[in-house]
Amino acid sequence: MVVKRVHVIACGVLAMDLRATAERLGLDVSFTFLPGGLHNSPLDLRHRLQAAIDEASAQQRGDLIAVGYGVCGLGTVGICARHIPLAIPRVNDCIALFLGSDAAYKQQFAHYPGTYYVTAGWVEEKAQPDFMPDEKTAQRDTTRIDCDRLVEKLGRENAEMIRWFLSSWQRNYQRAAFIDTGVSAKRHHYAHIAQEMAKEFGWKYEELDSTGEILANLLKTRQTTDEILIVPPHHATAYDPVNKGLKAVPIWESESVSAERHHTLVFDDAKAPASVGQPARLGLGIDAGGTYTDLVIYEFQANRVVQKAKALTTKWNLAIGIEDGLDQLDPERLSEVDLVAISTTLATNSIVEGKGQKVGLLIRCDKWRAR
Helix, strand or coil, X not given: CCCCCEEEEEEHHHHHHHHHHHHHHCCCEEEEEECCCHHXXXXXXXXXXXXXXXXXXXXXXXXXXXXXXXXXXCCCCCCECCCCCEEEECCCCHHHHHHCCHHHHHHHHHHCCCEEEECHHXXXXXXXXXXXXXXXXXXXXXXXXXXXXXXXXXXXXXXXXXXXXXXXXXXXXCEEEEXXXXXXXXXXXXXXXXXXXXXXXXCEEEEEECCCHHHHHHHHCCCCCCCEEEECXXXXXXXXXXXXXXXXXXXXXXXXXXXXXXXXXXXXXXXXXXXXXXXXXXXXXXXECCCEEEEEEEECCCCEEEEEEEEECCCCCHHHHHHHHHCCCCHHHHHCCCEEEEEEXXXXXXXXXXXXXXXXXXXXXXXXXXC
8 A cells, every 4th residue: 555645633632742753754644633532422532533534535635544543432433434544553542552552551551550641742632630730739629619519508518428429530540640752842841740640649650651653653554463453445443342452344344343242141050059048159249430440259258359350441331341350350260150249330420420411301290199
């Protein structure tokens, strides 16, 4: 495949790094950047990304369209290449792109799963929490809730409980890491933001270097590799459950291969409790939280945790995050489990944070009594 011009469609958080990479490589590249944070709304991401691809294809902006997104909540699943091929990195999200490879991200996740990453691009795109290091301590309230108003309306005990609940995201992290991609002379400013976050929330602070290798490969690669997927014209992306990443399929096959997976838990009658009254021996507990999904295998008689695992919560499809956690557990132990409990706070989070759908009408229906 001969490519003279590359058009990039990417998340805005990658703008600084992609421009610097293209300049360093001396490539003829044009850019379209979408707002940061679209990974939180995968359906919106898919629609806007496809619209940008269609526009770039119609206007012949390049011989190759490089897509600066990962799987991103399955937001890049079902994306169609028109008459111009697409190049998409085979990573879960942009952290791997900043670190330089998916392997580097997995290594960091294994070392410190509860890490909040800060980069120049994230700060400039204002994708970080509403927190600035020069604010006064009294104003450093990430929930931005008017406590006095809540106390007046709900009472102090309820108000404090709500504030504690809304700040629970902080307790999911133990480290703030600044990824130095070398794209800005203001690196000390961005590093200082991460340092202040670590200081404020009692986290560890580290600085990580980036090779920028995967972004360079995104702009240079012309054939599918382990890192970059090339989607030929009239093909679409589909989710590969085996490799847990993207693959390319003909457009006419995309609907069938992208269908929702069904997960069935089967108990062997020989291993299941003989009766309802018989106590379970091993239990599998799954908690899908706002950021991480925690899994434990618990031995009831010994009152101990046999094994545990942690994976990122995939809010668009909880089953994916749960499967990622299950993959970390011993298959033999899982086969001995005879009780499973699954819980999640996502619905409660949505209600308390006001992120659910707007309510049009509430009707109270009391039992009608004839007079």
